[in-house]
Amino acid sequence: MKVLIIGGSGFIGTRLCNRLKRDSSIEFSILDKVKSESFLAESLVCDIEDADELERVFPEGIDVVVNLAAEHKDNVSPKSRYNDVNVVGQQNICRVMAAKGVNKHIFTSSVAVYGFVTEETFESGEYKPFHEYGASKLNAERVLDKWFEGEGGGAQHSVIRPTVVFGEGNRGNVYNLLRQIASGRFLMIGKGGNKKSMAYVENVAAFIEFLIFNGQGYQVFNYSDKPDFNMNELYVEVNKALGKKPKAFRLPYWLGLCAGYTFDFLSLITRKEFPVSSIRVKKFCGTTQFGSANIEKTGFKAPVALAEGLASTVKNEFNNG
Numbered sequence: 001m002k003v004l005i006i007g008g009s010g011f012i013g014t015r016l017c018n019r020l021k022r023d024s025s026i027e028f029s030i031l032d033k034v035k036s037e038s039f040l041a042e043s044l045v046c047d048i049e050d051a052d053e054l055e056r057v058f059p060e061g062i063d064v065v066v067n068l069a070a071e072h073k074d075n076v077s078p079k080s081r082y083n084d085v086n087v088v089g090q091q092n093i094c095r096v097m098a099a100k101g102v103n104k105h106i107f108t109s110s111v112a113v114y115g116f117v118t119e120e121t122f123e124s125g126e127y128k129p130f131h132e133y134g135a136s137k138l139n140a141e142r143v144l145d146k147w148f149e150g151e152g153g154g155a156q157h158s159v160i161r162p163t164v165v166f167g168e169g170n171r172g173n174v175y176n177l178l179r180q181i182a183s184g185r186f187l188m189i190g191k192g193g194n195k196k197s198m199a200y201v202e203n204v205a206a207f208i209e210f211l212i213f214n215g216q217g218y219q220v221f222n223y224s225d226k227p228d229f230n231m232n233e234l235y236v237e238v239n240k241a242l243g244k245k246p247k248a249f250r251l252p253y254w255l256g257l258c259a260g261y262t263f264d265f266l267s268l269i270t271r272k273e274f275p276v277s278s279i280r281v282k283k284f285c286g287t288t289q290f291g292s293a294n295i296e297k298t299g300f301k302a303p304v305a306l307a308e309g310l311a312s313t314v315k316n317e318f319n320n321g
Helices: 011-020 051-057 080-100 132-149 173-183 201-214 231-242 253-270 278-285 306-318
Strands: 002-006 027-032 043-045 064-067 104-108 156-162 164-166 187-189 195-200 217-223 225-230 249-251
Touching: 002 011, 011 027, 011 201, 051 080, 064 080, 064 201, 080 104, 080 132, 104 132, 104 201, 132 156, 156 201, 164 173, 164 201, 164 306, 173 231, 173 278, 173 306, 187 231, 187 278, 195 201, 195 306, 201 217, 201 306, 225 231, 225 306, 231 306, 249 253, 253 278
Parallel strands: 002 027, 002 064, 027 043, 064 104, 104 156, 156 217, 164 195, 187 249
Antiparallel strands: 195 225
16 A cells, blocks of 8 residues: 655654554655655655645555645744645645545644634534634645545545644644643643643554554544543643652733733734743633544554653653753
8 A cells, every 4th residue: 555644754744654664565655845854765855835846746656645734833924824735735635636546535634623612522513713723724624525525536535633742752832831840830820620632642643544544435533532631630640750749830810811912912023932922821721622423433542541641751851851
């Protein structure tokens, strides 16, 4: 089986390729804007925003396309970049797949399509993206819907909506949170009872690998590892992994939000990015709890327990100070 992993040089893609490398029945290629440091021989350089270049570089004989490419940071400027990469890029991929006769596609979307949630949300949840990123991911899904119903051939259209993904080597929002806790200077905003669904990168990669072999027809999955921790429990788990005694300082939510708006204003004036913003405060204090009514039906079992993945990440990143 020949698999093309678009955006495969990144965090999730590298983990996925490590898994696929162990399977002699899989021949994979990576297509990204930069070459993979771990898989140079398998790497092809291309920008999915350029449809003609994508068609030139796209390998022949591909059976399954996995699209991990995305513009996803909170503060992208101009905001049209979300649409350019996530929506137009997906349109280009669909066009080339149709031209090459590829009818199996796995797409990593995001739970951001649901926006802010106040209770555990499943795949049937209402779409209310509050940010351009979530809106662009939802629009990219709709592009794929049209491809699947039309020239896609109807073989496989698998959408994975992961919650926030963490793991060794990642430098995203979860890393910044874990680093603050590990430093001993962590500031808890609000009461800390809000639950946070999380996904360990190895488990996400394992699920994508599972769908390469088992995916069929139209499928949509939320992905998170259970059980969900609330912020207080997460704080305790991180300190446990480091052998430390929890001792957090607390700030009322309203005061934290005021600080976020202040930094938003400073960022606008200075054109600099600050670690605090109103959207990050809202995300920190909000409930981001997601479940899947569909994954259990597939028979997939995550290879790593959430607490184990969290402990491994914390020890790997912070045990040496």
